[in-house]
Amino acid sequence: MGMDRRKFLKIAGLSAMMGLGGKAAFELLAPGELEASLKDLPLTEGRKWGMVVDMTKMDEALMDKCIEACHRVHNVPNLGNPKEEIKWIWKETYEHTFPGQHHEYVSEQYHGRNFLLLCNHCTNPPCCRVCPTKATWKREDGVVMMDQHRCIGCRFCMAACPYGVRSFNWGDPRKAPKELNPNFPTNLEYPTRSKGVVEKCNFCAERIAKGQLPACVEAANAVKPHALVFGDLDDPSSDVRKSLHESYTIRRKPELGSGPNVYYII
Amino acid sequence: MLDKAIKGSPQYWSWVVFLLALMGVGFGCYLYQWFEGLRITGMSRDVSWGFYIGQLTYFVGVAASGVMVVLPYYIHDYKAFGRITILGEFLAVASIVMCGLFVMVDLGNLPRMLNIMIYPNPSSILFTCSSTSSSAGTSSVRSERASPTRSGSRC
Numbered sequence: 476m477g478m479d480r481r482k483f484l485k486i487a488g489l490s491a492m493m494g495l496g497g498k499a500a501f502e503l504l505a506p507g508e509l510e511a512s513l514k515d516l517p518l519t520e521g522r523k524w525g526m527v528v529d530m531t532k533m534d535e536a537l538m539d540k541c542i543e544a545c546h547r548v549h550n551v552p553n554l555g556n557p558k559e560e561i562k563w564i565w566k567e568t569y570e571h572t573f574p575g576q577h578h579e580y581v582s583e584q585y586h587g588r589n590f591l592l593l594c595n596h597c598t599n600p601p602c603c604r605v606c607p608t609k610a611t612w613k614r615e616d617g618v619v620m621m622d623q624h625r626c627i628g629c630r631f632c633m634a635a636c637p638y639g640v641r642s643f644n645w646g647d648p649r650k651a652p653k654e655l656n657p658n659f660p661t662n663l664e665y666p667t668r669s670k671g672v673v674e675k676c677n678f679c680a681e682r683i684a685k686g687q688l689p690a691c692v693e694a695a696n697a698v699k700p701h702a703l704v705f706g707d708l709d710d711p712s713s714d715v716r717k718s719l720h721e722s723y724t725i726r727r728k729p730e731l732g733s734g735p736n737v738y739y740i741i
Numbered sequence: 742m743l744d745k746a747i748k749g750s751p752q753y754w755s756w757v758v759f760l761l762a763l764m765g766v767g768f769g770c771y772l773y774q775w776f777e778g779l780r781i782t783g784m785s786r787d788v789s790w791g792f793y794i795g796q797l798t799y800f801v802g803v804a805a806s807g808v809m810v811v812l813p814y815y816i817h818d819y820k821a822f823g824r825i826t827i828l829g830e831f832l833a834v835a836s837i838v839m840c841g842l843f844v845m846v847d848l849g850n851l852p853r854m855l856n857i858m859i860y861p862n863p864s865s866i867l868f869t870c871s872s873t874s875s876s877a878g879t880s881s882v883r884s885e886r887a888s889p890t891r892s893g894s895r896c
Contacts, residue, residue: 558785607867608856627856628779628849631867633789643789643849645780670778671849 519683522709523598523617525736526678526692527718528591532702537695538566538591541703544694545593548679550660550667552651561642563676564593564691572727572739585741591703593691594619594640594676595727598734602632602641611673617708617736618678628671637731641675644668678705708736742827771846779849793847800836800843807833 545551545564554560566589570577573590596619603612603619610625611632633641647670651659660667665681668674679689687693688705695703706713715738718724724738749757774781784791810829813819845851862868 558783558787559780560786604864605866607862607865608853609860609862610856625853625856625860626850627853629844629847629867630789630849631865633786639786642786644778645784646778669850673849 519616521616521707524678525708525715527704527715527738529702529740532699537698540694541691544690547661548690549665550662552648552659553655554651555655559645567592595638595735595737596678601635601733605631605635618680621675623668623672626672632673637728641673643673644670646670793843797840797843800839804833804836
């Protein structure tokens with residue numbers, strides 16, 4: 476091999492540039508194709524979608540209804556194994572929901588009580604910062620979106636999320652046990668996922684784009700109005716802002732600086 | 742120097758066959774994971790990274806130490822270290838290869854791995870890792886190529 480150091484460094488530098496500027500190279504060869512898939516996703520009217528969970532109006536049965544509605548709309552299977560569980564919205568005790576708030580003299584009203592948890596659609600989402608392929612990103616309307624066709628399954632976002640809202644498809648969700656999921660897929664208008672990708676709550680982006688409320692909000696409000704309030708935090712006249720104005724609310728782990736946009740009236 | 746690898750005693754060859762068989766078992770296990778998904782690893786929601794990533798960090802350390810052993814010879818021209826240079830370089834290259842393989846088997850979607858380069862996200866540490874490890878690999882290979890002329894007589 477007749478190559479001196481100078482020539483080698485030249486080639487190494489060029490290949491490094493090609494590697495780093497790979498996207499630009501792709502854009503040159505096939506303009507627009509990379510981003511085309513993203514353009515199909517309709518953006519919504521909001522600027523900063525957020526939610527208020529009124530725990531004074533919530534009970535176990537109602538929370539189960541919300542979970543059921545969400546998982547039915549999004550084809551989230553019951554895998555029958557807590558280790559592989561996929562959760563978009565779920566229940567967790569007060570101690571686990573607000574770890575910094577807990578102390579040994581906390582009122583029985585809260586001690587051991589379940590809270591409703593979902594993706595906080597953070598203002599400064601750590602999951603998007605660590606994703607090596609930008610498969611998860613913050614949309615202009617505030618939704619932290621996830622592209623399961625781009626996800627390589629590295630699970631970095633799961634490590635980054637301080638709220639544990641992300642689930643990985645350890646196995647194939649389409650092979651979920653039939654006896655636990657008799658009608659899977661439950662919603663033919665929403666895609667099922669393949670194995671090896673991460674998924675999470677998308678604030679029902681496909682529903683709010685059509686002017687509907689998220690599935691959990693709809694399910695909760697059918698039983699108890701304003702148990703879940705969804706709206707644009709950027710709009711001072713929206714329901715969420717009114718709700719935030721009327722009641723004292725807390726958020727999960729705000730000290731981390733991720734800026735969660737789900738508020739709790741407790 | 743690589744011609745040394747294809748000459749050896751029957752003992753050597755039985756060792757090679759044994760290692761190849763081990764690799765075959767590993768590949769078979771990977772095929773099982775390929776069809777079943779990462780669920781077979783025993784990782785879960787709460788333990789989302791396991792031995793795969795643990796091994797990656799371990800071999801990064803081994804590779805770095807391999808390069809460190811080589812440096813006195815190249816940079817300070819410290820001749821006594823010349824004897825260990827080849828060993829250090831081969832160890833570093835092998836470890837870097839292992840690092841890359843451990844990251845690959847840990848991915849849920851290996852065929853999409855090039856998305857890291859197609860849609861790069863410089864704020865992701867995984868991006869930094871992959872670019873630094875590939876450049877570390879390149880530099881090890883470079884010293885590999887440069888060494889035979891200087892140390893060929895010893896091996």
